[in-house]
Amino acid sequence: MNISNLLLKNLRYKHIYAFVAASFVLLLSACLKDDNADNGSIPATLVSIVHASPDAGDLIVGIDGSRANNQSFNLGNRIVYLPFFPGGHQFQVNRASDNKMLDIKNWNLEGSVYYTIFAVDRLDSLELLGVRDFYAGDEFKENHAKVRFINLCPDSVSFDLKVNTIDTLLASNKKFKQNSQFGDIIADDKTSYNVQILDHATNRQLAVEEFKPVAGRYYTIMAGGLMDPKTEAQKLRVFVLKHD
Incomplete structure (x- = not known):
């Protein structure tokens, strides 16, 4: 999947998407703050992404077919937590210089759980490594x-x-x-x-x-x-x- 081309194709809708994305984040954040099964809310899952490949250079990260980073993404950089509905999600990483896909993974994520996904290893064997962080509300x-x-x-x-x-x-x-x-x-x-x-x-x-x-x-x-x-x-x- 060509993440960059997908985003360029949809550029004319950027203002609509920005409004929808902001509303989506607010909705999911509210679910986390009021995680109560009795009121019918759906607890969000949150995911951050870290660049940990020493020689891969700038990367593009995609989640469910949409680009997650708009700025350069190099060794040690981190995309802060993004909220999603729990369930299955697809994560992809491409090399920024030529948009070559390096790895793609599907994970089933739990509600009220924080995760970090690391882009790891050298360029020729780069992979996405998913790690559970912690539960919302830990003391x-x-x-x-x-x-x-x-x-x-x-x-x-x-x-x-x-x-x-x-x-x-x-x-x-x-x-x-x-x-x-x-x-x-x-x-x-x-x-x-x-x-x-x-x-x-x-x-x-x-x-x-x-x-x-x-x-x-x-x-x-x-x-x-x-x-x-x-x-x-x-x-x-x-x-x-x-x-x-």
Whole structure:
């Protein structure tokens, strides 16, 4: 499916679509805020998309045949949560330079659940990886945030995730495309962390990034890039993704 051509064909209807899309978002957002089976509302499902391919360059993302990103979409970029009715949805990713389709997946999504879909691996084997995030209405400890780790470095060894002020690892022995569950971490005005990606076998530090969480927020710490990069832009580094 040529997503770009589909959008160009329908460009003359952009004002109508914008109004319909805005109404759709408001309707689904209202469903999430008032998720009560007795009043007949349908709880929405929300999906974000993250570019995690170190060498794919600019990508086009399509959802159910419509383009999801209007701006450039490169390594580390994220499309914030988009609301949909629960059920089956089709996700597609194309290379922006020539609109070549790289992967297409169909997923059945639950209501009141947040998901992130990652475009992962190198260009010649790029795929979409769907990960369940959390449920709407999950509770937080006071002055805490929730953090998880995902290893999306294609040529990686197993990684650990450590922060400088906590003795225990936040995640251990995560191979490519593996993630940990969300865990609690202190988040107040006085607390910041150095987040370190370690080689699980040798305990050698491979990448580090400063991280200051905000209480009541979810974060994914992503290992992205390559251990053996061809360019500086492809170098392994820590990405802190805030779920908003």
